[in-house]
Every structure is written in C-alpha cells, then in structure tokens.
C-alpha cells in the first residue's frame with residue numbers, strides 16, 4: 001500500500017542507470033531518501049534526481065501539479081542539487097486548482113465512505129484524462145487551445161460546484177493565467193519522452209521506471225475503490241512511459257518487512273494494539289506527504305505473492321528489517337480465514353471477502369539485537385536470516401536486497 005522505501009532503490013541503483021522515469025501518480029507520492037547525513041523528501045521528481053549521472057524524467061503517465069514541481073526544483077537547488085537535467089513529457093497531464101478543489105469537496109461529500117485521499121487533486125485529474133477533458137503539458141504552449149480546454153473542463157464542474165456542492169464557480173481566465181505563468185520556465189524541459197527513452201534503449205542505456213504508490217493502490221489490481229487513480233503496477237510502467245513490454249528486462253518490487261497503509265480501506269493484518277503502535281514509533285510511520293499516522297500490521301505473504309504475480313516480479317527488495325529487532329515473536333500472514341470458515345492462500349476474488357478476511361498467522365522467533373550495522377547477509381543473527389528465508393519462500397520471488405536502516409549503505413546486497 002505504499003511507503004516501503006521505494007525511493008531508496010533507485011538511489012541504490014544510481015550508478016548503474018542512465019535514466020530514472022516516474023511513470024504514474026503525482027505528488028500524492030512521498031519518497032524519503034537519506035544520503036549521508038542529508039534527508040531529502042521528493043513527491044513528484046523521480047528519485048534519480050539526486051544522482052548526478054542520472055537523467056530524471058517525468059513520464060506521460062504522471063499528473064503534474066506545476067506549483068509543486070517548481071517548488072520541489074527550487075527546494076533541491078537551494079540544497080545544492082542540480083536539477084537542470086530534468087525532462088518532462090509533453091503528454092503528461094496537468095493538475096489544475098479545480099482538481100484539488102474537487103478532490104477535497106468530493107471527499108467531504110463521501111462522509112464515512114471517504115477514501116482518505118491526499119487531497120492533491122490526483123483522482124479528478126486522472127478522471128479528466130479518461131474523460132478526454134484533461135489539460136496536457138503541451139497545451140500550455142498554445143494559449144488558445146489551453147483556454148478552450150480549461151473552459152470545457154470547467155463547464156460541467158462549475159455546475160457541480162455551484163448546484164451540488166454549494167461552492168463558488170471557478171473562473172476560466174484565472175486558471176489559464178495561473179497555468180501560463182509556468183509555461184516559459186517549463187518549456188525547455190519538455191520533450192517527446194517516449195522517443196527519448198526508446199532512443200536511449202537503442203543506444204544500450206539503462207532506463208529505470210520508478211513507480212509511485214503500490215500494487216494494492218493500483219486502480220485495477222488494488223483494493224478498489226480504496227486505491228489511487230493510476231496503474232502503479234508494472235504494466236503501468238509501459239503505458240506511463242511509452243516503452244513497450246518487450247523491452248522490460250527486470251521487475252523489482254520493494255516490500256517492507258511489515259505492512260503499512262495510509263487512508264481508508266481493508267487491511268487484514270492491521271494491528272490496533274500496542275504492537276501496531278510500536279511498529280509506528282520504531283518505524284517512524286508517519287506520511288511523507290500528509291503527515292498522517294500510517295496504519296501498521298504484520299507482513300502479509302498472500303499480498304506479497306499477489307504482487308509477485310500481477311507485476312511479474314523478478315526480485316524483491318525487502319526494507320526496514322531493522323524495525324522488527326525489538327519483537328520477541330514476529331507473526332507472518334500466510335492465508336486468510338473467510339466468514340464461511342474456509343481458509344485461502346490467495347487474494348480473494350471479491351472485495352467483500354477481502355474486507356472480512358481474517359489473517360492466519362505463522363509465528364517466527366525474533367532476534368532482539370541491533371542489526372543496523374550489518375553489511376552482509378551473514379552478519380545477521382540466525383533468527384533474522386530464518387525470517388528472511390521464510391518470507392522469500394512465501395513471497396514468490398528471490399530477495400536481492402535487505403534494508404537494515406534508512407541510509408544508502410544500510411543495504412545488504
């Protein structure tokens with residue numbers, strides 16, 4: 001459900017890759033990357049922006065809040081990071097102020113059924129894309145077209161805002177003026193990124209496609225409707241970047257040694273007790289984007305296996321193993337008991353069953369010692385190694401990296 005430490009994987013791979021491409025989502029994502037003593041939080045920029053030899057790319061599948069984009073660029077530049085290599089797809093969609101407004105008002109109207117979105121306008125921007133009334137980056141360079149598109153998008157929205165939501169109508173000119181203010185600064189970054197990336201692959205360059213969110217937040221494969229509005233799974237990497245599936249060689253999934261979720265929706269291994277609070281405190285599980293406390297629970301091997309399947313995972317990066325060092329016993333979910341008494345070891349077909357699924361646990365003995373200084377697999381205590389090996393057996397793909405702390409060097413390869 002996100003926040004596994006995905007930002008760290010592109011950072012670790014930094015010197016092996018030439019391009020790092022965000023392919024889905026927008027500034028609902030929040031990746032924290034720790035380099036030496038410096039901590040960076042990026043929401044929209046690809047994590048590769050922190051590696052000087054990597055060209056960061058925002059792909060066509062991303063929705064861009066331009067104020068956030070330039071805010072993030074300015075923040076990194078002030079901290080001495082060179083962002084001048086950034087390339088933005090001409091086909092990416094733009095999040096306008098009305099998308100943020102509708103996201104927030106829509107959630108309020110859902111009441112108890114709300115999704116708990118980040119309020120960043122993500123869903124409404126993707127809705128407009130699918131409804132073919134979206135505004136794309138390239139539209140900013142044709143004022144006449146931009147005005148037409150914003151007008152068309154606002155026509156039904158203003159009816160909704162005024163008549164249903166009891167809000168003020170939004171003025172087309174104000175939106176157009178705001179968007180045009182970014183156009184000049186944006187223009188030099190904009191390219192046909194599908195062409196750029198395919199040419200790079202033809203030359204033998206290595207391209208990393210970086211997801212925001214997670215498998216269970218994917219609009220097709222996640223816990224719908226408690227999901228985000230894009231394809232965060234591996235298939236989305238192709239459509240969101242303009243690279244064909246035949247060119248993908250490896251699918252790396254980042255998974256946490258326990259589970260967290262922000263926002264509403266089912267979560268079978270959620271702990272609403274002292275252990276949940278302990279995971280939250282030790283794991284510092286508070287949202288990078290909204291600051292909300294994350295819901296915490298044990299590792300769910302059914303979900304890991306499901307993720308391995310729908311993404312065609314070649315290998316897993318297991319993060320935050322160090323957070324489990326303080327537990328005597330560590331349960332792992334190996335199946336679900338459904339209300340009719342049956343036990344299954346795959347994701348149930350329906351949401352109703354998933355909502356009522358009770359975890360079946362297998363328990364593993366803890367190791368109760370600090371592992372944050374470990375640098376090789378063999379440095380780990382025996383029980384930690386056994387825990388990892390058991391998870392690997394259950395999760396459907398080999399583990400290639402184990403994280404024992406937030407820093408770059410706290411990774412066992």
Ligand code: GDP
Nearest residue numbers: 003004005006007030031032320403404405406
């Ligand atoms: P993302 O959204 O998947 O990129 O993850 P977030 O950045 O939202 O949350 C992951 C957090 O875990 C960040 O604060 C990382 O610095 C931190 N982190 C990553 N790997 C490890 C690890 O192996 N151990 C610990 N303790 N923290 C980690």
Ligand code: IMO
Nearest residue numbers: 002003028029030116117118212213228262263
């Ligand atoms: P990273 O990339 C965790 C969740 C929100 C909400 C749902 C829909 O840091 O892992 P949205 O604003 O996308 O319409 O909200 O999705 N969500 C995330 N949860 N990590 C994320 O990103 C998330 N991006 C969206 O909390 O439940």
Ligand code: MG
Nearest residue numbers: 003030031288
């Ligand atoms: Mg995050």
